[in-house]
Amino acid sequence: MKRLLLSGLLLVIAHSANATSIYAGQARAAAVCSQCHGIRTPSAEAPFPPLAGRDADYLQSALKQYRDKTRKSDIMNAIAGSLTDADIANVAAYYARLKP
Numbered sequence: 001m002k003r004l005l006l007s008g009l010l011l012v013i014a015h016s017a018n019a020t021s022i023y024a025g026q027a028r029a030a031a032v033c034s035q036c037h038g039i040r041t042p043s044a045e046a047p048f049p050p051l052a053g054r055d056a057d058y059l060q061s062a063l064k065q066y067r068d069k070t071r072k073s074d075i076m077n078a079i080a081g082s083l084t085d086a087d088i089a090n091v092a093a094y095y096a097r098l099k100p
């Protein structure tokens with residue numbers, strides 16, 4: 001019985017690791033991204049582009065470009081360098097669903 005429960009649990013964990021998770025995205029955004037992208041300044045010179053409500057595909061491709069360094073930004077190249085495809089999908093899904 002215990003063994004059955006355990007394998008069921010592992011299945012759930014394995015499954016959620018594959019699926020895009022806005023909850024995982026939210027956790028990462030709160031821990032990392034919001035330090036800069038949460039800051040809202042009305043100034044046109046604000047260095048941090050807003051992410052909320054942006055197209056998920058756009059966010060994903062921007063993050064992959066930063067990771068590949070095909071798009072240059074010292075800050076974002078460093079941050080995106082440690083993101084996996086799943087991380088990118090998760091944060092993109094999270095930000096896309098936020099209301100700007």
Ligand code: HEC
Pocket residue numbers: 028029032033034035036037047048049050051058059062063072073075076079091
């Ligand atoms: C230390 C500050 C900082 C942190 C932390 C940070 N960013 Fe950024 N981000 C920037 C800056 C500055 C830019 C603009 C870079 C440029 O000119 O391309 C940017 C640009 C972006 C863009 C491109 C937006 C556009 O309009 O094209 C995306 C997407 C993005 N960040 C996502 C993220 C995500 C997701 C995280 C968390 C994993 C994150 N950023 C964490 C500073 C930060």
